[in-house]
Structure formats: structure tokens, C-alpha cells
Amino acid sequence: xxxxxxxxxxxxxxxxxxxxxxxxxxxxxxxxxxxxxxxxxxxxxxxxxxxxxxxxxxxxxxxxxxxxxxxxxxxxxxxxxxxxxxxxxxxxxxxxxxxxxxxxxxxxxxxxxxxxxxxxxxxxxxxxxxxxxxxxxxxxxxxxxxxxxxxxxxxxxxxxxxxxxxxxxxxxxxxxxxxxxxxxxxxxxxxxxxxxxxxxxxxxxxxxxxxxxxxxxxxxxxxxxxxxxxxxxxxxxxxxxxxxxxxxxxxxxxxxxxxxxxxxxxxxxxxxxxxxxxxxxxxxxxxxxxxxxxxxxxxxxxxxxxxxxxxxxxxxxxxxxxxxxxxxxxxxxxxxxxxxxxxxxxxxxxxxxxxxxxxxxxxxxxxxxxxxxxxxxxxxxxxxxxxxxxxxxxxxxxxxxxxxxxxxxxxxxxxxxxxxxxxxxxxxxxxxxxxxxxxxxxxxxxxxxxxxxxxxxxxxxxxxxxxxxxxxxxxxxxxxxxxxxxxxxxxxxxxxxxxxxxxxxxxxxxxxxxxxxxxxxxxxxxxxxxxxxxxxxxxxxxxxxxxxxxxxxxxxxxxxxxxxxxxxxxxxxxxxxxxxxxxxxxxxxxxxxxxxxxxxxxx
Amino acid sequence: xxxxxxxxxxxxxxxxxxxxxxxxxxxxxxxxxxxxxxxxxxxxxxxxxxxxxxxxxxxxxxxxxxxxxxxxxxxxxxxxxxxxxxxxxxxxxxxxxxxxxxxxxxxxxxxxxxxxxxxxxxxxxxxxxxxxxxxxxxxxxxxxxxxxxxxxxxxxxxxxxxxxxxxxxxxxxxxxxxxxxxxxxxxxxxxxxxxxxxxxxxxxxxxxxxxxxxxxxxxxxxxxxxxxxxxxxxxxxxxxxxxxxxxxxxxxxxxxxxxxxxxxxxxxxxxxxxxxxxxxxxxxxxxxxxxxxxxxxx
Numbered sequence: 001x002x003x004x005x006x007x008x009x010x011x012x013x014x015x016x017x018x019x020x021x022x023x024x025x026x027x028x029x030x031x032x033x034x035x036x037x038x039x040x041x042x043x044x045x046x047x048x049x050x051x052x053x054x055x056x057x058x059x060x061x062x063x064x065x066x067x068x069x070x071x072x073x074x075x076x077x078x079x080x081x082x083x084x085x086x087x088x089x090x091x092x093x094x095x096x097x098x099x100x101x102x103x104x105x106x107x108x109x110x111x112x113x114x115x116x117x118x119x120x121x122x123x124x125x126x127x128x129x130x131x132x133x134x135x136x137x138x139x140x141x142x143x144x145x146x147x148x149x150x151x152x153x154x155x156x157x158x159x160x161x162x163x164x165x166x167x168x169x170x171x172x173x174x175x176x177x178x179x180x181x182x183x184x185x186x187x188x189x190x191x192x193x194x195x196x197x198x199x200x201x202x203x204x205x206x207x208x209x210x211x212x213x214x215x216x217x218x219x220x221x222x223x224x225x226x227x228x229x230x231x232x233x234x235x236x237x238x239x240x241x242x243x244x245x246x247x248x249x250x251x252x253x254x255x256x257x258x259x260x261x262x263x264x265x266x267x268x269x270x271x272x273x274x275x276x277x278x279x280x281x282x283x284x285x286x287x288x289x290x291x292x293x294x295x296x297x298x299x300x301x302x303x304x305x306x307x308x309x310x311x312x313x314x315x316x317x318x319x320x321x322x323x324x325x326x327x328x329x330x331x332x333x334x335x336x337x338x339x340x341x342x343x344x345x346x347x348x349x350x351x352x353x354x355x356x357x358x359x360x361x362x363x364x365x366x367x368x369x370x371x372x373x374x375x376x377x378x379x380x381x382x383x384x385x386x387x388x389x390x391x392x393x394x395x396x397x398x399x400x401x402x403x404x405x406x407x408x409x410x411x412x413x414x415x416x417x418x419x420x421x422x423x424x425x426x427x428x429x430x431x432x433x434x435x436x437x438x439x440x441x442x443x444x445x446x447x448x449x450x451x452x453x454x455x456x457x458x459x460x461x462x463x464x465x466x467x468x469x470x471x472x473x474x475x476x477x478x479x480x481x482x483x484x485x486x487x488x489x490x491x492x493x494x495x496x497x498x499x500x501x502x503x504x505x506x507x508x509x510x511x512x513x514x515x516x517x518x519x520x521x522x523x524x525x526x527x528x529x530x531x532x533x534x535x536x537x538x539x540x541x542x543x544x545x546x547x548x549x550x551x552x553x554x555x556x557x558x559x560x561x562x563x564x565x566x567x568x569x570x571x572x573x574x575x576x577x578x579x580x581x582x583x584x585x586x587x588x589x590x591x592x593x594x595x596x597x598x599x600x601x602x603x
Numbered sequence: 604x605x606x607x608x609x610x611x612x613x614x615x616x617x618x619x620x621x622x623x624x625x626x627x628x629x630x631x632x633x634x635x636x637x638x639x640x641x642x643x644x645x646x647x648x649x650x651x652x653x654x655x656x657x658x659x660x661x662x663x664x665x666x667x668x669x670x671x672x673x674x675x676x677x678x679x680x681x682x683x684x685x686x687x688x689x690x691x692x693x694x695x696x697x698x699x700x701x702x703x704x705x706x707x708x709x710x711x712x713x714x715x716x717x718x719x720x721x722x723x724x725x726x727x728x729x730x731x732x733x734x735x736x737x738x739x740x741x742x743x744x745x746x747x748x749x750x751x752x753x754x755x756x757x758x759x760x761x762x763x764x765x766x767x768x769x770x771x772x773x774x775x776x777x778x779x780x781x782x783x784x785x786x787x788x789x790x791x792x793x794x795x796x797x798x799x800x801x802x803x804x805x806x807x808x809x810x811x812x813x814x815x816x817x818x819x820x821x822x823x824x825x826x827x828x829x830x831x832x833x834x835x836x837x838x839x840x841x842x843x844x845x846x847x848x849x850x851x852x853x854x855x856x857x858x859x860x861x862x863x864x865x866x867x868x869x870x871x872x873x874x875x876x877x878x879x880x881x882x883x884x885x886x887x888x889x890x891x892x893x894x895x896x897x898x899x900x901x
Binding site: 029032034035046 | 693694695697708792794795796820823828830831832833834835836837838839841843844845850851853854855857858859862
């Protein structure tokens, strides 16, 4: 036997109190009698000193102790493990990503989901086993299969929205796993991003919340110019079907720096540029005033970069567009040489060697080892993937020609495609990282758009970093925050709670930062701020539908399900026993308290 | 305790006096009828003439009518000594557990003693009064005449229940002070081991006529207190902690019944009148029954 609520055993503390009260009550009332010898004889004949008579005399105490014991045990909810053959199973998978915090008609989507889940739990058939899981960036089982409905309801009450972008695949993957491994399970997915395709049998999608309009920040980037001032770019997007107007505020170190009215057409976006003076706090906040369905994307923070200089080297024949794009990146000193040694970044404008030396490389012509044909004369429209390296890089709808078909080595990431061919790829091999352009730059629209310098700037920042020390200045919620240090670290979260992290292998990791805002990382005496922003269209777009997931489910189980272990609670019996004991105690007491008769201190 | 000489009580005694008759034994003439036949104005019965009888007692009128000699027998009236022994031990002042009225038993016993004394004095008897506990606490020698009643009443009024019960010692002391046998009325609860039979036997050996009035409180006869009590014996001070319930009460009632039965059986065997007087009951029926059994009323 085990207990589900062992802390309730603290109620057993009433037992000594009962005994104490009983002893207090046993101060017997003196009564004068004329014939003590007759009473002595009566006591002898009635055998009042026998054990059974003593027990009878203390019957009330016995019943009170019995009632207290039974009720305390009932509150502790004891259970016995049992084997059940065919108990129904129900899995509730609830989306807790940031968009579930969107409020409509006074309640959030998570509250709607919670109500729906509560209804399912209450209406589940008797003996049903219930599993509760949440999913956003990852899926987590909060309560394994149990028959304890109150535990399920409590777990539901404890659910909170996490300011984390959803990865729709996490929830679907858990659902698929459950469906595959448990032939009788009924899975309920509760969320706000419905799938495009209908779910398979035994899986029910419950949509929580209706599509809603929302305006959110989608970009906040700052770059230091050579004169020490900062160029700031703020992206705002309207995800709703109607035009919107919002006020945008910029605050530096908490002081209002600028305010601007932003007009956004339906579904449109706007990018605003600001120039900031060199001096002042390095913490900058952008804030959209007014309210909409989702608040988490109305604020964003960035840490203004310090002055960092990286060396870049151009090798091979000149390519004016590429050189100018690199030259536009602040903090990058560009030189020409045929020797790539010693440079942080190397721009290969001609044939590049393979394997590449350690460092970051931009290859305007792929190595011969990867090419599997001559450049194609056909023009293609670029199809960019969603990847941090292409943030704010307007590649969509740009035309390219002279695309060379490639066989990319393992570990490569395709950033954009030209038809079926990779057009832009990031290749990592050993200590070398290379951005590969598989098309002819001169025969593309890239030089005519800001995409090229932005792409190069993203590469420099992501691969060479801002030179800020042990931690990146920006991250995204839900992604482990890695601090490169050998010392212990204190991290203060946006809600001002702190946590101490120990360094292991040269890193300290905050595993699951689930709040947007500024985290203060203190290493030794120095503090490094880190901004975590919800600049994710997947969360801000409250009308979005998920692409149809792939359901690779095995065939239904051919044999009856094997026996499963469950629990059988018997607290109702204990509670009933306790109440019966109380009732018996009351009856005995009433029987002893006959009305109109003198009492001798009897309870 | 309530004062004894209430006007209502005295009026009641007077009514009782009207009801009372006569019966004698004593050294001098009195109003009581005596078992001894003799010369007096009061006719008792006829009997056949036997040789040697006094001719003066022959009923000549009956001889004339019936032609047989009958002798007229007269009751010889003599005075009688009535000794009232009132138990004044502590147990008489108490009752059972939860007794609502302390002293009710002793009050009833005093009233009974007073009534007996009043009736006895009214019949020109000699009435003595003794208070007994573990000894003869006080003894008022027999007096005659209604005017002496006040003295006896004062003695009764001043009496307080205290001390242990030892009737044997007390009666022995009484026997030493009592000059001639007569009627002895013992008023007590007889709540002692053996029901005081040994002590009564002592009186009986002195050829005393005995009347026994056992006064008990309702809380002794039928105690109904329940719960946890510490019983304190008023005489010995011994303590017994009990939880009173139906079973224990039943045992107690049985023990009391056995005690009363023992007393009753002895009295029956000795042809002594015994009356049980409840402290909450009307005294008159019990008193009349006592007087009747003692031959103090007709």
C-alpha cells in the first residue's frame, strides 16, 4: 500500500490531542455516598476492573481514535497496485506555447484548453487511466497514466503558459508515439494551431480559441557604426485582417528615447530605422503601446553591441558586390590577400580549396568536389527556409540564374533553394564553416537588394559573435542559455528570481529559460545582460494553421492488450468507516446522556 | 436541614393523635392497652368460668340468659416505655450518587422520630429518645406527658448526622442505661455490613419489643447518575472511582436489595415490625403502618 498524499498523515497529530482531552475529561466528579461498601461489592460483582469493562468505559475514546485514524488515512489517499485488463486510457496533450496566452473574451486560450480538459477528465469512463502532457518547444509528460482524477485535475490547474515558441512537431510526435505504443489509448490534442489534415482515428483535435488579430514586433536589431553610433532596425507586423495603427516606443536604459506611430495594412509589416547616439545604456527596449490579443510579442529587448573588430580577407578575383556588402558591416576590417591565414572571415571569390582551413568562409563558387554539373542557364526564384541566419534577410521572390547543381557534404544546411537545387547553403566541416552561394551573383537580383549585406552581417554575428564575453547577448525563450565560463554563475531572471549555476566542462547552462525579457548573467564581478525575445511569427500569428503532420503509425495491435498496472484507491471506504465511527460515537454518547439525569462528568 | 417544629408539622401530628389508639405495657397505669388481662373499665372478652376464678368477674346476666357461667375479662391498662433510637451517623445525612437533596433522609427520620414521640406521649406513655452512631451519642431519659414533647423535639432539632455507624456498640450502651424493657423503635438506614442485625439481636435478647424503620433516600434505592464519578463514602472517606452504567447500577441495586432482604428476613423471624420509609415519600402512611405494627394505634 502506498499513499498519494502522504502529507495528510500530519492529521494523525490530532490523536495525542484527543487522548489529552480525554484525560482532561476523566477528572471524575466527586459524589458522596452513604454506603461505600455496597458500591465496592457492586463493582466486584460487575467486574468493572476487567479489561472488557475498561474498554467499554473508554468506548468513546476508542471510537474517536478510530474515526480520526480512518479520516486521516482517507485524506492521505492510500492505494493498492492492481492489474487491470482493459481499462480505457486517455491522453491529454495541451499546448502551452506563448500563443496560448492570447486572450479573447476575457479568457486565455490555455484557460479554454484547461476547461475542455477538465470536462474530458470528469466525463472519462470509470476506471479510465489518464495521462497529461504539455507541449511547446518540447513535449513533457506532467502526469503518467493514472486513475487518480483529482491528481489530473490538480495537474491541469498547475498548467501555465510558457513564453516559448511552439514546435508543432513535438506535440504531434508524442501523440503519434502514444498511438503507436498503446493500442487502446484515446489521444486528445488541445491547442490553438490546428493541423491542415484531419487527424487519424483515436486522436481528437480540440481547438482552443478562435483566430484573432494581433500586431507584434518581429525584429529588433542594432548595429554599431564606425562612428560609434548605433543603427537600430525595428520590425512590426500586423497579422490581422484589418489595418492597424500602433504607437511604438523606444527606451534606452528605461528612458524614453523615441516614439513613433506605425500604420500597418492588413497582413502587412513595416521596418523602422533609428539612429542612436553612442553614449548611454546598452539596454534598449522596444514596446508597442495599446493592447491586442497577445502581449508577449509587444515588447522586445536588445543589447547594444560593443566595439568589436574582426578581420576579413578577400581571396581571388574581385567581386565588387560581395566586397561592398562586406565593407558595409561595421566592425569588419577588410583586406585583400592571397593568403587566408590569420583572418576571421575569408571571402573566396574564385575556386576555393577543399577541405577549407579553419575559420569562417564565404564561397562565391562551390568547390569542384561538390559540383555535379555545369551551371544552369535557367532562372529561378529563391525559396528561403526559416532559419536564424536569414532573419530580416529579404530573399523571397529574388531571381537567380547560373545555379550549379551540388552534392553537399553531410552536415550541410540548405538555407534557400532555386527550384529543386540548393542555392544557398551553410556547410560545417571540422573547424571550418562556409556559406556557399551556388548561383552566379552577377546573374541575380541580390546585389540590388539589401539582402546580401544583411546575410553577410548575420553570418558574421552568428559565427564570429559580438565579442561580448561568456554569453551571447540574445537568445530565444526555451532554448538553453549557455554561458562559457569556468566559474559559478548567478542568473537573474526577468521576474527577479535568481539561480546559481555550476560550470561543467567550461560551460554553465540555464536549461529552460521560459520567459521573455532581460536575463542578468553574473560571472565573477561582471554582469552580462542577455535579451530573450518572442519575435516568432509562429506565435504571433494567431490565425496560423500547422502543416499536415506525417502520421507514420504502425498497424493496430493484433492481440488484446496485455495486462497493465494501475492503482486502486480505497479512501472512500476509509472515509465511510471514519464517519461511521463518528456516528457510533455520537449514538453511544447520546445513549449515555440520558436527559434529565445528573451527569458525572461523562463525556 | 429544615426546622422540625413547623406549624404544619405540629398540626399533622395532632391529626395523627386523633387517629392513634391505645395499647399498654408498663409499671403504672396508662392509656395503653396491655396484653395482661386485669381490672379496669374496659371490657375485653368473655371466657368460660374455671374453678378458682373471681366470682366478682362472673357475668350474671349471661348466666341468666344462657344458663352457663362466663367470666368477664377486662384489659388492664398500664403505661409503656417507648425508646426511640435515631441513627445520627453521617450516612443518614447523605444519599446515593447524584442525590439532589442532602439531608432529606435525616429530616425524614427526625420527623418520624418526632411523630412517634408525640403519639407516644399523647397516650400517657413514657418516651425516651436516643441518638446513635458508633455510640450512644445522646440519651434523653423517658418522660411522660405531652408537655415534655418540646424537649424531645429540641433534641431532635439539634441533632446532626455525623460519625460512623456502629449500632452494636450504641445499643449496648443504650441497654446499659435503659432500666426496663419496652418498645424500642430503631430508625436508621441500616447501611452497614450485616444490616445491623447483630445489634438488633442484642436488643431482642433483652426482651425488648422492636420496631424497625429503615429510612432510605431515592438516590440510594434507585440511583440513576451515569458517567465517571469518584464515589466518596461519607463515613469512612474511602474513595472508589467508577464509571456508572446500567450494569454497575444493576449490581448495586442487587446488593442493596440483598441487604434489605437480610434485615427483613430477620425481622420477620423475630416478629418485629419493619417499615421502609423513603425520604421523598409522604410520612403518614409509613408512620401509621409503623404504629399499627407496634400496636400503638387501634
